[in-house]
Amino acid sequence: MSNPKSSLAVAALKNGTVIDHIPTNALFKVVKLLNLENATNQLTIGNNLEGSKCRKGIIKIADVFFPQDILNRIAIIAPNAVVNIIREYEVVEKLKVTLPDTIIGLVKCDNPKCICNNEPMSTRFHIVDRSAGIIRCHYCNHTVSTINATII
Amino acid sequence: MNPHSLVSIADLTKEQILHILDQARYFEDHPGLKVLDGKVVATLFFEPSTRTRLSFETAANRLGARVIGFSDANTTSSSKGETLKDTIIMVSNYVDVIVMRHYLEGAARYATEVTEIPVINAGDGSNQHPSQTILDLYSILKTQGKLDNLTITMVGDLKYGRTVHSLIMALKYFNPTFNFVACDELKMPVEYKEFCVMNGIKYVEHKDFTQEVINSSDIIYMTRVQKERFTDIVEYERVKDLYSLHNSMLVNSRDNLRILHPLPRVNEISYDVDSNPKAYYFQQAKNGLYARQAIICNALGIDILAPDVQSKYVSHE
Numbered sequence: 346m347s348n349p350k351s352s353l354a355v356a357a358l359k360n361g362t363v364i365d366h367i368p369t370n371a372l373f374k375v376v377k378l379l380n381l382e383n384a385t386n387q388l389t390i391g392n393n394l395e396g397s398k399c400r401k402g403i404i405k406i407a408d409v410f411f412p413q414d415i416l417n418r419i420a421i422i423a424p425n426a427v428v429n430i431i432r433e434y435e436v437v438e439k440l441k442v443t444l445p446d447t448i449i450g451l452v453k454c455d456n457p458k459c460i461c462n463n464e465p466m467s468t469r470f471h472i473v474d475r476s477a478g479i480i481r482c483h484y485c486n487h488t489v490s491t492i493n494a495t496i497i
Numbered sequence: 498m499n500p501h502s503l504v505s506i507a508d509l510t511k512e513q514i515l516h517i518l519d520q521a522r523y524f525e526d527h528p529g530l531k532v533l534d535g536k537v538v539a540t541l542f543f544e545p546s547t548r549t550r551l552s553f554e555t556a557a558n559r560l561g562a563r564v565i566g567f568s569d570a571n572t573t574s575s576s577k578g579e580t581l582k583d584t585i586i587m588v589s590n591y592v593d594v595i596v597m598r599h600y601l602e603g604a605a606r607y608a609t610e611v612t613e614i615p616v617i618n619a620g621d622g623s624n625q626h627p628s629q630t631i632l633d634l635y636s637i638l639k640t641q642g643k644l645d646n647l648t649i650t651m652v653g654d655l656k657y658g659r660t661v662h663s664l665i666m667a668l669k670y671f672n673p674t675f676n677f678v679a680c681d682e683l684k685m686p687v688e689y690k691e692f693c694v695m696n697g698i699k700y701v702e703h704k705d706f707t708q709e710v711i712n713s714s715d716i717i718y719m720t721r722v723q724k725e726r727f728t729d730i731v732e733y734e735r736v737k738d739l740y741s742l743h744n745s746m747l748v749n750s751r752d753n754l755r756i757l758h759p760l761p762r763v764n765e766i767s768y769d770v771d772s773n774p775k776a777y778y779f780q781q782a783k784n785g786l787y788a789r790q791a792i793i794c795n796a797l798g799i800d801i802l803a804p805d806v807q808s809k810y811v812s813h814e
């Protein structure tokens with residue numbers, strides 16, 4: 346791997362996925378977004394690790410390879426995360442995550458008077474400003490900064 | 498989802514807005530066209546609003562439709578815990594179009610997603626109220642003879658007033674100049690000022706409702722300053738008089754100036770303005786009838802201006 350020091354801080358992985366460069370305050374939200382709380386595979390979570398520029402979080406999960414649309418969920422709160430695909434201890438692919446145009450069922454609307462907080466239904470958000478990470482509720486039009494978004 | 502549903506004024510193109518206004522004009526000139534003979538209109542008011550409900554129901558009745566519905570959520574199954582989805586699906590079995598008002602924001606948008614029947618939003622919380630915007634536009638068009646290049650002054654509660662927000666969005670097609678007159682507590686939210694900037698709309702913010710602002714206006718759109726918006730009651734008492742309109746203030750105003758207000762008013766327009774020919778708020782409410790006739794027909798895909806529709810109904814007048 347390109348940065349042996351930081352990768353040594355957590356256990357090496359034979360096959361699986363390493364999600365790197367997660368902001369420290371977003372790490373556990375990423376865990377939730379990927380539904381890793383219920384994972385039975387070997388899972389290593391590291392936080393406040395020394396990165397090249399600042400402290401970061403990292404997630405390593407063995408023998409799991411996520412589809413790109415699932416990985417893109419990470420972009421909601423960690424747009425600069427890098428996903429490394431590991432096979433036989435080698436990084437065979439590095440993937441970036443991109444915010445989908447519509448985010449369904451992942452982010453909670455912070456407007457208590459929104460219909461989506463009062464009916465058994467999925468939330469839905471549209472991107473307003475991709476670079477600033479601003480999304481708007483499809484139903485009530487309230488805008489949320491993705492950094493502050495509550496993950497369902 | 499029915500493509501003719503009307504949830505937000507922002508869903509309409511300039512051409513669609515102008516076409517609805519043309520239809521409203523036609524209904525004003527031709528009252529009593531029974532275009533909706535045999536149709537059933539539901540008015541589902543999960544939150545009471547007598548004015549809006551009466552206006553929609555009168556519009557439906559004038560068009561020859563029958564009306565069913567409720568005027569208060571307490572009388573419906575939603576008070577027994579039924580979801581909005583279930584209520585909408587159930588009512589969809591009976592009617593051709595649903596007019597709904599709800600206290601929750603986004604309720605109308607969600608309703609369109611669970612039924613194939615067209616849904617007309619008659620207000621969802623503090624979010625959208627497109628029929629009000631159509632009648633405001635119709636009132637402006639009727640009194641000014643045009644929608645383009647007008648100076649429109651909005652006064653009072655610009656923070657929570659959804660009618661002014663929707664009007665700004667609709668007027669983006671018509672090169673308006675806005676004056677926003679409000680105190681700090683109730684000033685125009687940043688998002689709408691950004692909307693103006695993005696769409697090249699000129700606006701000036703004012704804290705004082707001055708003679709200069711009044712005398713440069715084609716339209717003055719007054720709104721109600723509500724006591725419950727203030728944390729400081731002393732501040733409310735000070736502000737409510739600052740943004741009141743009196744007849745004496747209109748002496749040097751433009752001849753074409755008209756005063757609009759979504760009603761009900763409390764004390765922001767004094768009664769001595771009522772007899773001034775520039776007072777237009779009661780006619781504005783009446784225009785709501787024609788606007789809603791056009792909106793209901795539009796939702797049902799019936800274009801009163803189309804030749805085949807005209808030949809079918811207008812000859813029987």
Ligand SMILES: [Zn+2]
Pocket residue numbers: 454455456459460461482483484485486487603
């Ligand atoms: Zn919402």
